[in-house]
Amino acid sequence: MAIQDNPDLARRTFLAGTGAAALAAPAVHAQTAPIKIGLVAVLTGAGASLGTHLRDGWMLGMRHLDTKIGGRRVETIVIDDELRPDVAVTKVRAAIERDKVDFVVGVVFSNILGAIIRPVTDSGTFLISTNAGPSTLAGRGCSPYFFTTSYNNDQVHSVMGKVAQDSNYRRVFVLTPNYQAGRDAVAGFKSKFQGTIVDEVYVPLTQLDFSAELARIASLRPDAVFTFMPGGLGVNLVKQYRQAGLANIPFLSTFTVDESTLPAQGEAALGFYSAATWAPNMDNPANQAFVRDFEGVFNYVPASYAAHSYDAARLLDSAVRKVGGNLSDKNALRAAIAAADFQSVRGAFRFGINQYPVQDLWQLQVARRPDGRFQTETVRKVLTADIDPWARECRMPVRI
Numbered sequence: 273m274a275i276q277d278n279p280d281l282a283r284r285t286f287l288a289g290t291g292a293a294a295l296a297a298p299a300v301h302a303q304t305a306p307i308k309i310g311l312v313a314v315l316t317g318a319g320a321s322l323g324t325h326l327r328d329g330w331m332l333g334m335r336h337l338d339t340k341i342g343g344r345r346v347e348t349i350v351i352d353d354e355l356r357p358d359v360a361v362t363k364v365r366a367a368i369e370r371d372k373v374d375f376v377v378g379v380v381f382s383n384i385l386g387a388i389i390r391p392v393t394d395s396g397t398f399l400i401s402t403n404a405g406p407s408t409l410a411g412r413g414c415s416p417y418f419f420t421t422s423y424n425n426d427q428v429h430s431v432m433g434k435v436a437q438d439s440n441y442r443r444v445f446v447l448t449p450n451y452q453a454g455r456d457a458v459a460g461f462k463s464k465f466q467g468t469i470v471d472e473v474y475v476p477l478t479q480l481d482f483s484a485e486l487a488r489i490a491s492l493r494p495d496a497v498f499t500f501m502p503g504g505l506g507v508n509l510v511k512q513y514r515q516a517g518l519a520n521i522p523f524l525s526t527f528t529v530d531e532s533t534l535p536a537q538g539e540a541a542l543g544f545y546s547a548a549t550w551a552p553n554m555d556n557p558a559n560q561a562f563v564r565d566f567e568g569v570f571n572y573v574p575a576s577y578a579a580h581s582y583d584a585a586r587l588l589d590s591a592v593r594k595v596g597g598n599l600s601d602k603n604a605l606r607a608a609i610a611a612a613d614f615q616s617v618r619g620a621f622r623f624g625i626n627q628y629p630v631q632d633l634w635q636l637q638v639a640r641r642p643d644g645r646f647q648t649e650t651v652r653k654v655l656t657a658d659i660d661p662w663a664r665e666c667r668m669p670v671r672i
Contacts, residue, residue, distance in 0.1 A: 306347040307592065307599070310367035312360065312378035312388070315352040318478070318504035321532045322380045322577050323352070326402055328570050329578030330377065332562070333585025335569070341585070342592025349373060353380075357387035364388045368395050374599055375400060377584055380577065381502075382406040382425065382453040393417040396602065396672075398609065400588065402581040405628060407456050411665030414626040416672050419609055421587060422580045423549055424628050424660030425453050429460030431547035431633045431654045432498055432524045441495035441522070442467040447485055447509075448500045450474035457500035457526060463661065470494050480508045486516045496522040507536045514540040529638050531575035534646040546636045546648055549629070550579045550618040553649045559617040573647050579617050590614040602672045620657065626666035630659050 311330055313323035327350060339346050349371055353360035367373045368391065376392045377400045379385045385404040392399045393415045401420040409415065410424045436444055446461065446469055448454035454474060462469070470492050473485055489497060497518075501509045506528035513523060523529075523544040531552065534541055552563050552573055562582055566574045574582075587609065594608035595601065610623050624630045633655040636648040 304344070306345040307341050307375070308371060308373040309341075309346060309348045309588075310351055310364065310371070310373040310376045310378075311348050312351045312353050312364065312376060312384070314355045314380050314384070315350075316354050318480075319355050319380060319502065322403070322503050322575075325532050325575045325577035326378055326380055326581045328566070329402070329574060329581030330585055332566050332569060332578070333582045333589075336561075336565070337585060337589050341589045342595070342597050344592060344597050351378075353384050355381060355384065357383055360384045361387050361391055365391050368392065368397055373397065375588065377588075378402055378581065379404045381451075382456070383451050385409070386452065389415070389418065398605070400584050400609075402584045403577050404453070406452050407459070407660075407662050408452065410626050410628050410660050411662035412667070414666035414668055416606060416627075416669055419587075419623065419627045421584045421629065422576070423631070423633075424662060425456035426460035426463065426662070427633055427655070427658055427660050428526050428547050428549070429457040429498075429500060430464045431635060432526055432545070433461040433464030434654050435545065435547070435635050436461075436465045436467065436496055436498065436524060439496070439522070441465075443470045443492075443494045444468070444524075445470050445489050445492060445494040445497045446472045446499070447482075447489075447497065448474060449477045449479075449502075449505065451477055453502075454500060461498050465498075467495075475505075477505070480504060482509050482512050486512060486518060489518060489521065490516065494521065496524050498524045499528055500526045501528045503533065506533045510537045510544065511540045519543075530648055531573045531646075532577060534638065534648075535572065538646065539640075541638045541646065542640065544638050545651070546638070547633060547654070548576050548636055548648065549631055549633055550576050551634060551636050551650050552647045554618060556617070556619050558615040559619075562617045573645055583614070583616050583618070583621070586614040586616070587612060606672060624659050624663045625668055626660070626663045627668070628660050628663065630657055632656050633658055 313326045315323045351363045380403045382404040405420045405424045448457045529541040529544045590613045591608035635651040639649045
């Protein structure tokens with residue numbers, strides 16, 4: 273049975289080895305006991321497909337590392353945040369205070385990250401976001417205990433702004449959900465687009481019927497549409513966009529057509545554009561092994577949620593190895609994480625001063641593979657070794 277088909281997975285933990293280390297002296301026990309990871313992902317509701325990718329990317333990382341990080345055994349405690357900030361805070365606090373997790377990893381949505389960031393970092397626990405990368409934590413709100421293996425929200429959306437600008441589109445309709453990541457999306461797009469925004473529409477994060485917005489697009493006839501609609505929102509928007517006969521208006525998107533939504537969107541998404549730090553067809557050995565083994569284990573095409581989560585496993589393995597398995601020296605551990613001494617599936621990767629990635633970003637397009645499956649594929653590199661726009665506002669302390 274594939275992991276994503278097991279309904280009990282969110283309540284299970286993954287533990288390698290035996291309890292023999294409990295008999296060791298305390299000083300030895302600290303480095304032989306399992307490293308505990310609290311893996312936060314939305315696994316119920318409309319965003320569950322995104323959380324499933326995130327979780328499975330981490331689990332493949334553990335599989336490739338023989339369920340060890342830096343040579344130490346790992347116990348992963350899977351936390352379903354249910355896309356409810358209050359629930360996320362309660363569960364994460366329990367993971368820190370009761371389960372004594374060493375790291376918190378994951379998080380799909382920025383509103384969940386915004387809710388848990390203080391409880392985690394105030395406890396002196398490192399938080400590695402594998403998807404959410406809000407601007408609020410990239411600049412003045414940066415923290416020595418917070419890293420992300422994904423991006424700053426603005427960056428990915430700015431790719432589509434540059435694509436629109438380079439394509440000489442003059443009038444663009446903008447449509448995003450009404451929460452932090454949606455507002456970051458618009459800011460990112462506008463940072464590179466110099467034309468006219470004919471309308472800027474924000475919808476509830478739970479909206480699934482876009483008939484009113486599509487009628488508005490049809491009446492305005494923009495040169496292109498820019499949208500950010502993750503999960504179930506993206507599935508419905510793409511299908512309704514195609515059904516409304518609007519496919520002749522270029523569809524520029526972020527996290528709307530990707531491997532988490534394409535199985536449900538199918539042909540309705542063919543040819544639509546997206547932007548990301550990574551795509552399944554990237555030609556490097558680390559990525560080829562990741563995609564091959566991911567599809568072999570889970571039987572579906574991975575999305576960036578999985579790729580960034582897989583990278584987080586490799587990142588922590590490199591960091592714990594650098595400190596010889598000793599997690600007690602927080603400054604040494606932080607420096608080891610910041611070194612990012614691992615092979616990323618996306619190629620070039622390093623952290624900036626705010627502990628957000630400095631990396632390349634790409635324009636992608638939905639394609640059908642020879643085996644009939646859909647995936648996004650690289651069209652062109654739009655930004656090279658890009659530093660997010662908020663990094664200059666970060667005043668990161670030298671020591672914790």
